[in-house]
Amino acid sequence: MISAQTSAERFAVGTVLPAASFPITRTDLVRYAGASGDFNEIHWNGRFAVEVGLPDVIAHGMYTMAVAGRVLTDWVGDPGAVEEYFVRFSKPVVVPDDGVGALVEVSGKVTKVLDERRVQVDLTVTSSGQKVLGKATAVVRSS
């Protein structure tokens, strides 16, 4: 249990964050488009996506980044403790209109103690066994 750990234990190098899986459907992309203001058609219009050379509609990179970030914020408890968050968009998450969509799997661990108050967390973010976010790292305040 988290409450049984000291802060030093909790933020020690090698600490594994609780992993999570996030299903993504077209409905999620439409909702994110509205909430974020990013209405690029490649994120909701299959015909358009294919016309510009994509296999199908793809998730907003920022949506995948946001969802993966939930593993950070759920773990640390205070979302405001995420001081820095970086991702590289290495592969698109294709979201077919088949009633199932895609599944994004996120795991993470503490890789570095940066100073007395901050640690670095590295995330691994995959979909269909492929890394969709590269070098996903965050700086999290530990006290």
Place this chain on the structure above:
Amino acid sequence: MALDQSFVGRTYPPTPAYEVGREKIREFAESIGDRTPAYRDPEAAKSLGYADVIAPPTFPIVISMPAADQVVYDPALGLDWARVVHGDQRFTHERPMGPGDRVVAVVVVESIKSFAGNDMITLVTEMSTEDGELISTARALLVARGGTETEEQQA
């Protein structure tokens, strides 16, 4: 075609203030399926030491992306916006955004590079209150994918 290097270091004018609202934060949190109480319940946020609800770490994209459009659609720069994809994204937060923040964004072109026929442009967007308090910095790499065939067709 390689982009004009003289745009490196260029600062675009501050955007009109964006006022962060409680319901916009809730809507954004809902859209990413995040039930974190501090995003919607002021009491939960207060227990973490905040004055009011706070926004999720990637919320500032709501402000930084439209701000970056000034560059993406700048005819003088001539970025092939139809071919632009998001290469990477970094957020650095001084504090979380919250309701009532009136946020002004200033975009600077940090670098322009060409690699394997792709144009790569890095934009740094500082988001501050109207009073000048820096809240968040977004750093985005945008890649205009090279389209040799298309260019040949156009030529």
